[in-house]
Amino acid sequence: MVVMMKEDATEAQVAKVMFKIEALGTKAHLSRGTVNTFVGVVGAANGVETGILESLEGVERVISVPGPVMLASRNFRQENTVFSIDGSKIGEKKIVVIAGPCAVESREQLIQAALEVKKGGAVALRGGAFKPRTSPYSFQGLGEEGLKILAEARDMAGLAVVTEVVAPEQVPLVSQYADVLQVGARNMQNYALLNAVGTSHKPVLLKRALSSTIDEFLNAAEYILSHNNPRVILCERGIRTFETCTRNTVDINAIPVLKSMTHLPVIVDPSHGTGKREYVAAVSRAAIAAGADGLMVEVHPDPDHAMSDGDQSLYPQEFQDLMEQLRPVAEAVGRTL
Amino acid sequence: MVVMMKEDATEAQVAKVMFKIEALGTKAHLSRGTVNTFVGVVGAANGVETGILESLEGVERVISVPGPVMLASRNFRQENTVFSIDGSKIGEKKIVVIAGPCAVESREQLIQAALEVKKGGAVALRGGAFKPRTSPYSFQGLGEEGLKILAEARDMAGLAVVTEVVAPEQVPLVSQYADVLQVGARNMQNYALLNAVGTSHKPVLLKRALSSTIDEFLNAAEYILSHNNPRVILCERGIRTFETCTRNTVDINAIPVLKSMTHLPVIVDPSHGTGKREYVAAVSRAAIAAGADGLMVEVHPDPDHAMSDGDQSLYPQEFQDLMEQLRPVAEAVGRTL
């Protein structure tokens, strides 16, 4: 249930609505749109009668939001959520490209990658300092040293930094260096971690788990939003199917479904989504044509010697070519790159 | 194994190569490209030594084709297969749109649908006269009466007719009325039916089964090709996953994978692929951006009263709007509509 305030509602009227909601035993959640202010009734709102809230001064109308997803729902907020990542807006007409290697391997590798992806037109650099790996014996990332290299590359190339956080207690450390905290697919339902990034003041890039439904994905976002962190980017990165020609299967349907169900920005990771560099360009074009707000692409200065995900990483020149290919597709759907 | 003949190879040289292949206990399959002629060694070619064939006159070289898919493989034929459906080429620069209702319900319904999709720019009309349905008590189509209505609509609107055939013994009947024989997803591994359409002289539109791998899909096409019917259109129509927001999940990865593995034209059915009309446009744009050669879209003059698949059928005006949206996307990837 969401209370939509009138355009000219006063702060006192908003406060009174919030007070009333709390008095009814539910929780109030404030959200300011560009025109109207909305107050969400969070939690089990079954007992709350619409009439009680509608009769309060300054209330335009009360909107019913079915299902458990509340703050993430398009019913709660009709306008797209737009926010800035180190100066670049996401969720608007311009498509945002995040690019870089799977893992930070060395200062040289990362800085080279950063300069290359900047040249291609990326606005943010990806690179893992803490790597969740299937085997305990695989390379797990450079840790804080990797974060420092990311920060250096950011300054040198003029790119925002997106990097993964894998445990609640790491959130403060990673937040010192990163512009966006990434929650990986394996951790999509690690609620302790979702709560921790929810209470941080950083934008969060949330990846869909390998076999999660769209409903579970939005509920995971809801965990973050419910801690008053409204800046969540949803990332479709391929689901697990029985197909073996590709590493995962990009759920292209999920883009229009998510765009209709939620106001949050939606991006696609075609690198994990396909697992093979030769298919990245086609799936990137498809993602933009389907309405994605951005892409997250793996680019490595030397994919043949990458410590992880080499098969799905683009060569720098391929990334420049990809960006050239994407421009007309973006324009064809009324976007820019 | 494929024998590539020299550009100036004589008919006698080709015949000698074919004779040699048969003498070795395998089967020869002739395929004429625009420049070179190819002779495929079909069947268990393990025992055949490359050298024996390479030493024959007129032979340019012998190409190894790994795996059981042979005639459908891009290794066997590098150029795209292009053929005509009632005058419209498929597999070339121009994207082919097939549209119409799920089922032929009546003369009025179908003719109205035909005129509407023609107006929007479709080159072929879809519509089922024989409908495979999950329940034996559901509407199973008008049968031959439906075929006659399709033929009438074709003449009236100037569209090719694509319609499903569900049993081997129906192939001659359906071939009298249809320009393209459709094999549905449920029959993708109905080998008796594949053999029957393979020996017909009609182009075949083969739909991928709900849980088939790309390899199985190509092997199903191989059944048709191995009967000397080279005109096969592959149709990705969504795979079954655990997602419930959409009826199926369009495997967008499959488009670049198929385009790299096979020379056959590849189209997408966004209607079955999503199951919901509101997502058809986004997925259609994605399909074209990813490199599809065409689309197969459900359009019904009155979706709210459709006998089947009403939820996924576009209203006629939506189809016109879709075609307008698709034009710039096609151009963005160097295609036309």
Place this chain on the structure above:
Amino acid sequence: MVVMMKEDATEAQVAKVMFKIEALGTKAHLSRGTVNTFVGVVGAANGVETGILESLEGVERVISVPGPVMLASRNFRQENTVFSIDGSKIGEKKIVVIAGPCAVESREQLIQAALEVKKGGAVALRGGAFKPRTSPYSFQGLGEEGLKILAEARDMAGLAVVTEVVAPEQVPLVSQYADVLQVGARNMQNYALLNAVGTSHKPVLLKRALSSTIDEFLNAAEYILSHNNPRVILCERGIRTFETCTRNTVDINAIPVLKSMTHLPVIVDPSHGTGKREYVAAVSRAAIAAGADGLMVEVHPDPDHAMSDGDQSLYPQEFQDLMEQLRPVAEAVGRTL
């Protein structure tokens, strides 16, 4: 909707109920239990008022059967369907084991297999004469010659014969030789074939398709039943998942689900279900413990040289050992072997 007649209802009363049902625009289906007679109202029965039928003489009560599955439903028939396969009852206390090679390869191979599986306690011999294969270049079976060998083995070993039919026009031929017609997983929704086996007078063993839901599986059975062939055996043979350690994943849940939803006998094929001989015994034990009415097991006199499915075929001695292992499990759940 099912009309349950009183125990002492006369034939005339039954006929009158059937007449009334047809007069209402629906179809009547007669089914005689050991105590009561039932008349099913087949087709769209929404418009039929219960009261009209309940008021007829001889009617005990009218039972509502939700969903499209009707004749296969446990609501339609409470007692287990029991029928005889060449003298052996299926659907009763005794568990039925069908065993033999994937394909009939030669007279020697099949007769040896038949004698071995008879020795172990199988009541029926499996073996394909018509083999549906993914690739058109794989061995497709010996055809009618294979059927003749099967018939010879039956006589020699005293076993019923279960063999696959892959096309509607083959049904009369295969029926000459087989005691049970098998419809394979790939043909579960080949409705032309289901209709053809439905009009035959042979028991049918219907395999669940790789990605079919239980609901679709029962609807496929309904096609056969609706042609007045009530003798259908349902066979769970593994569904397709992302797991790669096994060929398929046996859906063990499906056994109790099917036993509660339908009165038809349910068996399990642990050979296709696992794809590896070393797991066949464990999954066979599980199937019986879960309530399966039988098993279908691949046994080959020389698995290492089998033309198909060698990895999942038991050695004859392994089959004897398996039967020994199964006996106490069957007894533990109140069954015999």
Place this chain on the structure above:
Amino acid sequence: MVVMMKEDATEAQVAKVMFKIEALGTKAHLSRGTVNTFVGVVGAANGVETGILESLEGVERVISVPGPVMLASRNFRQENTVFSIDGSKIGEKKIVVIAGPCAVESREQLIQAALEVKKGGAVALRGGAFKPRTSPYSFQGLGEEGLKILAEARDMAGLAVVTEVVAPEQVPLVSQYADVLQVGARNMQNYALLNAVGTSHKPVLLKRALSSTIDEFLNAAEYILSHNNPRVILCERGIRTFETCTRNTVDINAIPVLKSMTHLPVIVDPSHGTGKREYVAAVSRAAIAAGADGLMVEVHPDPDHAMSDGDQSLYPQEFQDLMEQLRPVAEAVGRTL
């Protein structure tokens, strides 16, 4: 790579082998069997020559262990791992049953549940104090208060306590009250949590994730083992498929596959695995017949008013009946209950 020491190898010889392994840049891992001692070469052992280790005194032979799973592999340790949970051995002939409600809801509810499951023959009590829930607005458990109730129920009923831990920082707190730490399906690849339970001194019950492969499951166990915590119980609890009649699909194949690949005990959760109480008994019988070492069953004193998972919780009497049913099945496969 694993070094198997001779039966009479001295401590000094073992130490020398370990020293050599570390000197080669890899890590040594000691494991004492009842007869032989084994030293694992953990990490990238590619460069290590077998001969160097085989020539050391006291070495019987060097065993190659393919793949990244090392300490969890049956190649590393041939004998079953057996350990005690508060006095009851798991991994031996006797099948271990863990039972109780999904969540600790109140003192009354839990103590009643504990007494009931004890009466039925369970050796451990399950119950969540920290509940990972899809929606942030669902009941998330009683927290530490729930742990205290669990401890009280343990003392009162004489049962071990198995309870979930959802964040690394909770491990010390939960360890104060629990006999076994449970890692839930959603956290199977939460590596920070796996590391934390690996460094605890408690047995760990690790649930397989909804779409994890068996290989990923074993790698998750490897994380725990690699921290020198060898007491890991693997729990198959159903994978996600497209089937909708059941909540998940129990992968019964996984039991023999796991028993052949690893020495760790394997149990099954038929409650989450089916999601419906009426199917729990059949799947429990199947699990034991397939070779499971135990079961984890949801039992609630009043399922109709459970705060979570009521549909899949057994009534107390059903649990007693289940145990009665399981006894002969256990005996049929040479086990006891």
